[in-house]
Amino acid sequence: MGRRTFLLFFLLLAATMSYCFAINVTYDGRALMIDGKRRVLVSGSIHYPRSTPEMWPDLIKKSKEGGLDIIETYVFWDMHEPGRGQFDFTGRKDLVKFIKLVGEAGLYVFLRIGPYVCAEWNYGGFPLWLHYLPGIELRIDNEPYKAEMKRFTAKIVDMMKQEKLYASQGGPIILSQIENEYGNIDWEYGDKGKSYLNWAAQMAASMNTESPWINTCNGFYCDQFTPNSNQKPKIFTELWSGWFSGWGDPVPYRPTEDVAFSVARFYQRNGTLVNYYMYHGGTNFGRTSGGPFITTSYDYDAPIDEYGLLRQPKWGHLRDLHKAIKLCEEAMVTNVGNTTSPDSNLEVTIYETGSGLCAAFLANLDPQSDKTVNFRGNSYDLPAWSVSILPDCKNVVYNTAKVNSLTTMPKFVSEPFKNGNKTSTASQSSWSWFQEPVGISSKNAFVLPGLVEQINTTGDRSDYLWYSLSTHLEPNDPLLRDGSSILLHVDSLGHALYAFANGKLAGSGKGSVSNQKVSIEIPVALEPGNNTIDLLSMTVGLSNYGAFFDKKGAGITGPVELKGSSNGSSIDLSSQQWTYQIGLEGEQSNLYKGSSTLWVSKPSLPKNTTLTWYKTTFSAPPGTSPVAIDFQGMGKGHAWVNGQGIGRYWPSNIASANGNCVASCNYRGNYSQSKCLTNCGKPTQQYNHVPRSWLKTSDNVLVLLEEMGGDPTKISFVTREIERLCSRVSESYPIPLDFWTSNHLTRKTKPTLSLECPSQKQVITGIQFVSFGNPHGTCGSFNHGRCRSKEARRIVHKACVGKRRCDIEVTVENLGNPCANVTKSLVVEASCS
Numbered sequence: 001m002g003r004r005t006f007l008l009f010f011l012l013l014a015a016t017m018s019y020c021f022a023i024n025v026t027y028d029g030r031a032l033m034i035d036g037k038r039r040v041l042v043s044g045s046i047h048y049p050r051s052t053p054e055m056w057p058d059l060i061k062k063s064k065e066g067g068l069d070i071i072e073t074y075v076f077w078d079m080h081e082p083g084r085g086q087f088d089f090t091g092r093k094d095l096v097k098f099i100k101l102v103g104e105a106g107l108y109v110f111l112r113i114g115p116y117v118c119a120e121w122n123y124g125g126f127p128l129w130l131h132y133l134p135g136i137e138l139r140i141d142n143e144p145y146k147a148e149m150k151r152f153t154a155k156i157v158d159m160m161k162q163e164k165l166y167a168s169q170g171g172p173i174i175l176s177q178i179e180n181e182y183g184n185i186d187w188e189y190g191d192k193g194k195s196y197l198n199w200a201a202q203m204a205a206s207m208n209t210e211s212p213w214i215n216t217c218n219g220f221y222c223d224q225f226t227p228n229s230n231q232k233p234k235i236f237t238e239l240w241s242g243w244f245s246g247w248g249d250p251v252p253y254r255p256t257e258d259v260a261f262s263v264a265r266f267y268q269r270n271g272t273l274v275n276y277y278m279y280h281g282g283t284n285f286g287r288t289s290g291g292p293f294i295t296t297s298y299d300y301d302a303p304i305d306e307y308g309l310l311r312q313p314k315w316g317h318l319r320d321l322h323k324a325i326k327l328c329e330e331a332m333v334t335n336v337g338n339t340t341s342p343d344s345n346l347e348v349t350i351y352e353t354g355s356g357l358c359a360a361f362l363a364n365l366d367p368q369s370d371k372t373v374n375f376r377g378n379s380y381d382l383p384a385w386s387v388s389i390l391p392d393c394k395n396v397v398y399n400t401a402k403v404n405s406l407t408t409m410p411k412f413v414s415e416p417f418k419n420g421n422k423t424s425t426a427s428q429s430s431w432s433w434f435q436e437p438v439g440i441s442s443k444n445a446f447v448l449p450g451l452v453e454q455i456n457t458t459g460d461r462s463d464y465l466w467y468s469l470s471t472h473l474e475p476n477d478p479l480l481r482d483g484s485s486i487l488l489h490v491d492s493l494g495h496a497l498y499a500f501a502n503g504k505l506a507g508s509g510k511g512s513v514s515n516q517k518v519s520i521e522i523p524v525a526l527e528p529g530n531n532t533i534d535l536l537s538m539t540v541g542l543s544n545y546g547a548f549f550d551k552k553g554a555g556i557t558g559p560v561e562l563k564g565s566s567n568g569s570s571i572d573l574s575s576q577q578w579t580y581q582i583g584l585e586g587e588q589s590n591l592y593k594g595s596s597t598l599w600v601s602k603p604s605l606p607k608n609t610t611l612t613w614y615k616t617t618f619s620a621p622p623g624t625s626p627v628a629i630d631f632q633g634m635g636k637g638h639a640w641v642n643g644q645g646i647g648r649y650w651p652s653n654i655a656s657a658n659g660n661c662v663a664s665c666n667y668r669g670n671y672s673q674s675k676c677l678t679n680c681g682k683p684t685q686q687y688n689h690v691p692r693s694w695l696k697t698s699d700n701v702l703v704l705l706e707e708m709g710g711d712p713t714k715i716s717f718v719t720r721e722i723e724r725l726c727s728r729v730s731e732s733y734p735i736p737l738d739f740w741t742s743n744h745l746t747r748k749t750k751p752t753l754s755l756e757c758p759s760q761k762q763v764i765t766g767i768q769f770v771s772f773g774n775p776h777g778t779c780g781s782f783n784h785g786r787c788r789s790k791e792a793r794r795i796v797h798k799a800c801v802g803k804r805r806c807d808i809e810v811t812v813e814n815l816g817n818p819c820a821n822v823t824k825s826l827v828v829e830a831s832c833s
């Protein structure tokens, strides 16, 4: 994931070796060719460690139903080789299993080996030990780095070959990629960057048979992009379906109509492969999130949400788009597009073949005005900022701004917190705890003169590093002369810190995505004699982006000063003898696993205390819906369920209230990640996903490490449920795609509104709103307009209640004609249970 478009990478086409069922993947200036046939393809990113193996089959199935041909994933080096030469491919790290599942579902794989991954992932996916190899410099022409990169790449390529996963071996991998997002930063690396890329190309070539340079495009839009050679196809490697979120910031989303617009524009202008980044974003479990300050949720406003549920209408509207594009495939691969501009802000593209196939894209790029375009003797209405698709150059089957797909409103439903038959709520008695000592407690502590950089010191084994100092003040010290007004000043590279004076919390500070540095100046109560100053510095995910991101550093590098109120009375503590401790006592004792003699349950549950570990047991919420923990009431920390890290929580980090949060963001006009936001004035993230497969029926162990102070009895379990469905279909809506089976329109059909409950076990139990006419509003808050059919409600009730799915023809014959000269829509809001 990157911020700038146009980059270079090596595409490895798995071509020559011949095996049974081998697939021959090549390309030309128009498209990728599979077994000699040009293809128009749709791909989506799903990162295997951001979900669980138990979720994979369902995610892959939903991807296929959504119209994807390919699933793309990075390979995450740090997870696979946590110690040099110690490999791990188990559980969420089971790359081979993931690829096989994709293949079994009949989809292809696009494998981005990295080894650098620009995915908001801790340290860009590099294992931290790499940083300590003598003489190493990452991502440039440096022998130690190249040796490691080559070793890891070879390891992965060999593994894939051994499992026969390349297309040339009959497997699903049709594309792979080495290096990533280098095109936008190589100038910062100078000549050693250029020679490194040449080396990488050769290395890639040595491992496979063909590795052409292909430059591709990443961004919100890439229709203006052209490859650096007309022998290469136009590929959109990362179409950003949304955006990531950072602790303390509002949460970005990207309107469905605009995502569809971007995709349609790319295919309109000769594009033949789009990859959605992300199609399912998932969760940054444990300490895997990068940034710093990337949230635990990596939902990304993707078509499949963090929990694996369809995000509607996004998923459905894009599925319909993919169907429409596929209807144009034959015409698109046979010829290039002929694009003309009949009027400013209008673009008409025709893909026409000698054999009579014809597909057309009509675009209105105007961000405000709807337009009408005359095309081959017919006139077509084009809403502002939209593309219509005509697979036969005549009938519109799809318009990017007309969403004819279900809208669902998922919500979190609270579950009683209990264990076994004890229906106790989150009561005091069910918790045990451990109060982490302030300052140095470990035998492994060490003393160094001056302040140290944190990542070099901890090797990222923990978020935490204690900086501790004892300082002696004479009664007549000028600092003490002014009584209580001594200030402690601390400058840190980030990412957050707590300052304690003589064991008591004196203050804290935190950075953000936009500024990771922390600077505090707080009053401290010091006494004549010895005083201890304990500074706890913590990382919140290591930097993953930009040239030399690996050298950004973190921790308290100073200065650290004591300042009196009278002029000149200050002491710089920076170069004194500091005592350091990596990590916390509870971490060293593996409290996250649950069993330890450190846990106590007397005298009474501490609340709102810093550095407190908590433990309880609970039963899984009944049912099969996805589970989360609602962390409201807690401050900041880490959580584990049955020893599995469910990530950092930080519900006390509230997104700025003056962010640009608007109820309904206008999809028209160029999108950027700050355009459409939610959660202003609310926690950036309140819920942490707990995958079902990590839960037993009862006696699950929940462990929390609370840093700031919180009340664990306030947390609750929730399940994510879809209870409401909405749909809006206009009587002028494009012909339903379900009735297009080939390139020829075989049946004239009527616009149809369909409702379907997401779960097999649900039926439609209630109809909250029906209106045929000119209703307005959005799902959850529809209102009737002036024009309104009297019969619609009865007709919809009869057709839908008690059924899982219903279809209603949106015509005046079926629903009555309340106002003749108005284009009417049918809107329905229903509930399932």
Ligand SMILES: *[C@@H]1O[C@H](CO)[C@@H](O)[C@H](O)[C@H]1NC(C)=O
Residues within 6 Å of the ligand: 015, 016, 018, 024, 025, 026, 027, 033, 035, 036, 037
């Ligand atoms: C693969 O397809 C290309 C044309 O796309 C063809 O030239 C080549 O011979 C094919 N290779 C094999 C092994 O079939």
Ligand SMILES: *[C@@H]1O[C@H](CO)[C@@H](O)[C@H](O)[C@H]1NC(C)=O
Residues within 6 Å of the ligand: 230, 268, 269, 270, 336, 337, 339
């Ligand atoms: C599509 O490709 C053709 C042939 O290379 C070219 O003439 C045309 O300008 C391209 N269209 C766009 C919109 O780039």
Ligand SMILES: *[C@@H]1O[C@H](CO)[C@@H](O)[C@H](O)[C@H]1NC(C)=O
Residues within 6 Å of the ligand: 338, 339, 340
């Ligand atoms: C593209 O379409 C225009 C208008 O229909 C036509 O005049 C022109 O000849 C076409 N160009 C090509 C290369 O077919």
Ligand SMILES: *[C@@H]1O[C@H](CO)[C@@H](O)[C@H](O)[C@H]1NC(C)=O
Residues within 6 Å of the ligand: 420, 421
């Ligand atoms: C809980 O209740 C069920 C029946 O209601 C019983 O079978 C089970 O043994 C009970 N479990 C515990 C741990 O008491």
Ligand SMILES: *[C@@H]1O[C@H](CO)[C@@H](O)[C@H](O)[C@H]1NC(C)=O
Residues within 6 Å of the ligand: 470, 472, 529, 530
């Ligand atoms: C104060 O600290 C110094 C150095 O850490 C130590 O030698 C001394 O004994 C301490 N004095 C008291 C009163 O604790």
Ligand SMILES: *[C@@H]1O[C@H](CO)[C@@H](O)[C@H](O)[C@H]1NC(C)=O
Residues within 6 Å of the ligand: 453, 456, 551, 552, 553, 554
């Ligand atoms: C970490 O240590 C290395 C080697 O000692 C040094 O070159 C580098 O500058 C240090 N990084 C930071 C951020 O201090």
Ligand SMILES: *[C@@H]1O[C@H](CO)[C@@H](O)[C@H](O)[C@H]1NC(C)=O
Residues within 6 Å of the ligand: 565, 566, 567
């Ligand atoms: C500190 O010095 C500045 C100028 O050097 C003066 O303006 C200020 O009043 C002094 N403050 C105190 C508390 O003496």
Ligand SMILES: *[C@@H]1O[C@H](CO)[C@@H](O)[C@H](O)[C@H]1NC(C)=O
Residues within 6 Å of the ligand: 608, 709
């Ligand atoms: C928690 O403690 C802090 C400082 O001791 C205090 O300011 C705050 O009001 C307390 N919060 C709650 C919810 O008790």
Ligand SMILES: *[C@@H]1O[C@H](CO)[C@@H](O)[C@H](O)[C@H]1NC(C)=O
Residues within 6 Å of the ligand: 365, 366, 367, 669, 670
């Ligand atoms: C959107 O961005 C493109 C590319 O930067 C630009 O050409 C176009 O004018 C922009 N459109 C609007 C409506 O701002």
Ligand SMILES: *[C@@H]1O[C@H](CO)[C@@H](O)[C@H](O)[C@H]1NC(C)=O
Residues within 6 Å of the ligand: 820, 821
């Ligand atoms: C509808 O429009 C037609 C022609 O535009 C007109 O003749 C007719 O009177 C209109 N009917 C109503 C009810 O406004």
